[in-house]
Amino acid sequence: MSKRWQYKIVELKPAFLGLRASVIEEKLVQLGAQGWELVSVTPNGVAVRLYLKKEQ
Structure with missing residues (x-):
């Protein structure tokens, strides 16, 4: 069974x-x-974007 991921951008x-x-x-x-x-x-300009994931 393949993994399912949840994603988040902060x-x-x-x-x-x-x-x-x-x-x-x-x-x-x-x-x-x-x-x-x-x-x-x-x-992102003066900010920073963090891209994250976790298994559902």
Whole structure:
């Protein structure tokens, strides 16, 4: 039986002082705890888009 995936795109926008690596890491830890797996990261202007998936 083939796997079925759920997908999620999260956009992280910079705060007043920019987008710190610690902010991205904290968000990834939260999403990982929910079962999401990071697939890709792309810049979107000054923001960053995280593309994630998890098995249904």
